[in-house]
Amino acid sequence: xxxxxxxxxxxxxxxxxxxxxxxxxxxxxxxxxxxxxxxxxxxxxxxxxxxxxxxxxxxxxxxxxxxxxxxxxxxxxxxxxxxxxxxxxxxxxxxxxxxxxxxxxxxxxxxxxxxxxxxxxxxxxxxxxxxxxxxxxxxxxxxxxxxxxxxxxxxxxxxxxxxxxxxxxxxxxxxxxxxxxxxxxxxxxxxxxxxxxxxxxxxxxxxxxxxxxxxxxxxxxxxxxxxxxxxxxxxxxxxxxxxxxxxxxxxxxxxxxxxxxxxxxxxxxxxxxxxxxxxxxxxx
Amino acid sequence: xxxxxxxxxxxxxxxxxxxxxxxxxxxxxxxxxxxxxxxxxxxxxxxxxxxxxxxxxxxxxxxxxxxxxxxxxxxxxxxxxxxxxxxxxxxxxxxxxxxxxxxxxxxxxxxxxxxxxxxxxxxxxxxxxxxxxxxxxxxxxxxxxxxxxxxxxxxxxxxxxxxxxxxxxxxxxxxxxxxxxxxxxxxxxxxxxxxxxxxxxxxxxxxxxxxxxxxxxxxxxxxxxxxxxxxxxxxxxxxxxxxxxxxxxxxxxxxxxxxxxxxxxxxxxxxxxxxxxxxxxxxxxxxxxxxxxxxxxxxxxxxxxxxxxxxxxxxxxxxxxxxxx
Numbered sequence: 001x002x003x004x005x006x007x008x009x010x011x012x013x014x015x016x017x018x019x020x021x022x023x024x025x026x027x028x029x030x031x032x033x034x035x036x037x038x039x040x041x042x043x044x045x046x047x048x049x050x051x052x053x054x055x056x057x058x059x060x061x062x063x064x065x066x067x068x069x070x071x072x073x074x075x076x077x078x079x080x081x082x083x084x085x086x087x088x089x090x091x092x093x094x095x096x097x098x099x100x101x102x103x104x105x106x107x108x109x110x111x112x113x114x115x116x117x118x119x120x121x122x123x124x125x126x127x128x129x130x131x132x133x134x135x136x137x138x139x140x141x142x143x144x145x146x147x148x149x150x151x152x153x154x155x156x157x158x159x160x161x162x163x164x165x166x167x168x169x170x171x172x173x174x175x176x177x178x179x180x181x182x183x184x185x186x187x188x189x190x191x192x193x194x195x196x197x198x199x200x201x202x203x204x205x206x207x208x209x210x211x212x213x214x215x216x217x218x219x220x221x222x223x224x225x226x227x228x229x230x231x232x233x234x235x236x237x238x239x240x241x242x243x244x245x246x247x248x249x250x251x252x253x254x255x256x257x258x259x260x261x262x263x264x265x266x267x268x269x270x271x272x273x274x275x276x277x278x279x280x281x282x283x284x
Numbered sequence: 285x286x287x288x289x290x291x292x293x294x295x296x297x298x299x300x301x302x303x304x305x306x307x308x309x310x311x312x313x314x315x316x317x318x319x320x321x322x323x324x325x326x327x328x329x330x331x332x333x334x335x336x337x338x339x340x341x342x343x344x345x346x347x348x349x350x351x352x353x354x355x356x357x358x359x360x361x362x363x364x365x366x367x368x369x370x371x372x373x374x375x376x377x378x379x380x381x382x383x384x385x386x387x388x389x390x391x392x393x394x395x396x397x398x399x400x401x402x403x404x405x406x407x408x409x410x411x412x413x414x415x416x417x418x419x420x421x422x423x424x425x426x427x428x429x430x431x432x433x434x435x436x437x438x439x440x441x442x443x444x445x446x447x448x449x450x451x452x453x454x455x456x457x458x459x460x461x462x463x464x465x466x467x468x469x470x471x472x473x474x475x476x477x478x479x480x481x482x483x484x485x486x487x488x489x490x491x492x493x494x495x496x497x498x499x500x501x502x503x504x505x506x507x508x509x510x511x512x513x514x515x516x517x518x519x520x521x522x523x524x525x526x527x528x529x530x531x532x533x534x535x536x537x538x539x540x541x542x543x544x545x546x547x548x549x550x551x552x553x554x555x556x557x558x559x560x561x562x563x564x565x566x567x568x569x570x571x572x573x574x575x576x577x578x579x580x581x582x583x584x585x586x587x588x589x590x591x592x593x594x595x596x597x598x599x600x601x602x603x604x605x606x607x608x609x
């Protein structure tokens with residue numbers, strides 16, 4: 001039997017992974033709520049964010065700069081996608097299919113630019129060490145990711161529930177026509193939400209790069225996991241995204257530790273169970 | 285969609301086109317190199333596949349991004365029966381493949397059809413990715429990413445062999461004709477009309493007393509079976525199967541094919557599949573940027589050509605009719 005310390009390590013590892021998933025799922029929840037679309041390129045945003053972050057981080061040696069570059073690049077990309085393409089399309093289905101096309105474009109451009117080999121980013125020097133847990137050691141970096149994820153979750157919750165712009169976002173999600181009728185520039189809200197989701201995905205991509213590496217298989221992998229998170233969490237709320245991320249991140253990581261062959265299956269089994277018994281997700 | 289032609293004229297046109305198309309497809313292999321015979325067989329197979337996805341997308345208004353799950357289910361059923369169980373009988377394998385696809389359709393339909401719109405897209409995608417992940421991870425059974433090689437061309441007990449590409453092409457053509465006939469009948473039936481009604485206004489049909497869920501469910505399973513049929517034929521063509529058979533890219537490619545051809549027209553997916561596969565077989569011998577081209581093609585079609593090729597010509601004909609009239 002694994003010792004308690006070992007379990008704690010796997011647990012923390014799972015929470016760190018959950019936080020990456022949360023950054024993506026939160027963006028997807030916002031987009032689905034406000035714009036009623038699912039951005040299939042969200043995994044691609046994550047992947048591209050990682051590649052950009054690594055390119056900048058390796059050249060400058062500055063991790064903070066890498067994070068900013070990843071967030072900025074994906075933010076600009078998301079802004080351009082929404083402003084110049086999505087908004088011109090007549091229906092949600094067309095918008096989703098547009099993002100599907102973007103998945104292929106981003107994948108092939110990334111392949112041309114960075115090749116098929118996985119790339120690694122070193123964590124910043126001040127987070128490079130590890131802390132002892134019993135006889136084992138846990139990387140400080142993963143702890144920092146957990147803290148950052150928790151802060152972003154708190155920030156997003158505050159932003160959506162307590163600020164004026166958050167109220168506008170919620171109004172847009174509840175009743176688009178009514179919000180527009182009250183004088184809210186709903187198009188601007190769409191652009192802002194899509195860009196914000198892009199920035200979060202870019203952030204996840206860069207801070208995930210030291211843990212998962214950046215490689216060309218991440219786009220669909222991460223998107224699939226983020227979608228499973230949404231199904232499990234309930235698709236509608238930031239809280240749901242957080243719960244779903246924790247469930248899927250922990251099941252995936254703990255499952256990999258005990259039953260490496262079955263971990264993916266476990267993740268999907270949970271999704272199927274949730275769909276069968278709580279089709280509207282764990283958090284309603 | 286509204287045609288200005290009368291019923292008889294329309295029928296004559298259709299018959300003429302079908303006869304012409306059939307003639308071309310029957311004679312074709314004798315003018316082509318062995319490689320292009322296979323490309324054409326592949327086009328026919330993917331036409332069946334694209335028709336199946338369009339039954340959901342074009343007629344019922346349910347965009348499925350997980351159709352490759354059924355394609356892969358059909359293909360893997362055959363591959364596993366042949367390589368693990370040593371069953372060589374084509375009809376048995378085909379029947380099993382269709383049954384497994386139908387079963388998967390029955391299960392996935394139950395889960396996915398609890399939802400509509402965006403949620404349906406997300407669920408079909410996630411469920412298909414589940415199939416992909418299982419096939420990818422279950423190495424001992426499915427061969428993982430190495431796939432399963434060594435599936436011989438089918439033996440139908442006929443006096444001639446199907447090992448050469450031309451004979452195999454004719455087998456595929458036969459199944460294509462059957463599939464087109466059946467799907468056409470389905471779409472023109474009261475059942476098919478109801479599906480279109482669901483696409484246009486589901487709540488109205490519900491108010492009229494239709495159990496729309498049941499219609500969508502049956503449609504989903506039918507689409508799954510035809511997807512499985514396409515996968516079955518493809519695995520016999522390739523003699524090999526890999527997780528690419530149930531990949532996300534395949535699901536997306538077949539949706540793109542239907543869109544390029546025109547989702548509101550019966551022939552749309554067939555034309556679209558032909559266009560996509562011709563472009564692919566030409567492009568991939570010149571550049572390695574097929575994926576990029578695919579993405580750009582998708583964006584261009586979504587942005588500027590949503591009615592598809594068939595839709596474009598239908599509109600053209602209508603305009604001319606108006607000018608004449």
